[in-house]
Amino acid sequence: xxxxxxxxxxxxxxxxxxxxxxxxxxxxxxxxxxxxxxxxxxxxxxxxxxxxxxxxxxxxxxxxxxxxxxxxxxxxxxxxxxxxxxxxxxxxxxxxxxxxxxxxxxxxxxxxx
Amino acid sequence: xxxxxxxxxxxxxxxxxxxxxxxxxxxxxxxxxxxxxxxxxxxxxxxxxxxxxxxxxxxxxxxxxxxxxxxxxxxxxxxxxxxxxxxxxxxxxxxxxxxxxxxxxxxxxxxx
Numbered sequence: 001x002x003x004x005x006x007x008x009x010x011x012x013x014x015x016x017x018x019x020x021x022x023x024x025x026x027x028x029x030x031x032x033x034x035x036x037x038x039x040x041x042x043x044x045x046x047x048x049x050x051x052x053x054x055x056x057x058x059x060x061x062x063x064x065x066x067x068x069x070x071x072x073x074x075x076x077x078x079x080x081x082x083x084x085x086x087x088x089x090x091x092x093x094x095x096x097x098x099x100x101x102x103x104x105x106x107x108x109x110x111x112x113x
Numbered sequence: 114x115x116x117x118x119x120x121x122x123x124x125x126x127x128x129x130x131x132x133x134x135x136x137x138x139x140x141x142x143x144x145x146x147x148x149x150x151x152x153x154x155x156x157x158x159x160x161x162x163x164x165x166x167x168x169x170x171x172x173x174x175x176x177x178x179x180x181x182x183x184x185x186x187x188x189x190x191x192x193x194x195x196x197x198x199x200x201x202x203x204x205x206x207x208x209x210x211x212x213x214x215x216x217x218x219x220x221x222x223x224x225x
């Protein structure tokens with residue numbers, strides 16, 4: 001059974017600083033997802049990582065995947081207030097059907113001046 | 114753009130009531146899912162469906178059932194609502210050729 005754990009669960013950052021959110025998973029996952037959720041809103045897809053060593057970047061966010069370590073990271077560069085949200089990672093266990101994702105607990109990110 | 118629409122944004126129901134949460138998608142996707150979201154627990158899968166009239170249990174199906182009579186519509190049913198079912202419920206769809214899921218806006222259900 002795939003288990004996904006994120007840390008930290010709460011992250012308070014100053015604007016302009018860098019930080020990393022970690023996502024560990026327990027068994028083979030053939031892809032790894034990162035989602036963003038604003039308060040009261042649904043999930044917005046950020047990144048889909050399909051293979052070992054995959055790195056994707058969008059603006060101040062960069063995601064990477066190390067399948068050997070069973071670890072994905074979401075790196076935030078020079079944080080700005082607009083990045084305040086909850087971030088989820090999710091894995092899909094190998095051999096399972098499309099969309100049967102297992103989510104981490106979520107990281108609540110607050111960026112303040 | 115994929116559109117996944119949940120019938121209500123907010124619902125308040127009484128303990129013991131039968132509750133229906135509806136989800137409709139317009140992209141002809143075969144796969145539909147119901148998740149429940151609680152603080153500190155992330156999203157947990159309740160039920161999913163690969164096709165019309167097909168359903169499979171997810172990780173936390175107790176107290177819930179589902180119905181999929183038409184491809185575009187997937188309903189989550191709380192047979193007898195209880196206070197521990199107060200939560201945010203999210204519907205998602207996935208096409209066989211897609212690499213990711215698409216989520217509805219969520220229904221925040223309060224059972225009193």
